[in-house]
Amino acid sequence: MSQSTFEHLDHVTLEGWLDNGQPLTLVDIRDPLSFSRGHIPGSCHVDNATVGDLVDQAPGDQPMVVVCYHGHSSQQAAEWLIGQGFTRVYSLDGGFVGWEANHPHRVER
Template sequence: MTQAYEHLDPVTLKAWLDEAKPLTLVDIRDPLSYAQGHIPGSRHLDNATVGDLLDQAPRDQAMVVVCYHGHSSQQAATWLAGQGFAHVYSLDGGFTDWEHRHPQRVTRRS
């Protein structure tokens, strides 16, 4: 069986965001962590919002899953790929690594 998702490094994600590549960015961390800081343009995904995502997100557009360290996003990416999304990625290093590398590219609650 082939892997349902691909790993995505932060360098590639930054390039995609810089060139405004069409993508769906989902953050599966807990609501408080998401509220305190997230990658601009990302949407919080949990059991309450997954139905809207399945209804609204384009199936043929890249989807990047973000968690804390890049581990639980792999399971979520596998599940999302199983829902018919064609190009699903798990962000290596997660939000923690992204925030370390790109502190200026984090939306924070003021």
């Protein structure tokens, strides 16, 4: 049975996944300037123009973590991705702001 909604993910769990080399797709939906000023290493910037490529190319068998500014917009995006057939979609609680506050050494600029 596939899940019908996204799940919340805290920054500590994401850090553990990254430390353990967990295969995942990190999707940053913030604006391009914010992304260029700092993002979680390994994340890809996705917007309305590139979301189709993400849907076509992202592996469906691994977790997908959606990151926005504060963890609100990512919930809507994660729910939309569930509707596109992805089954393991997570919204990062606290968003990039929370990640940067807790893991400033793990921000790529």
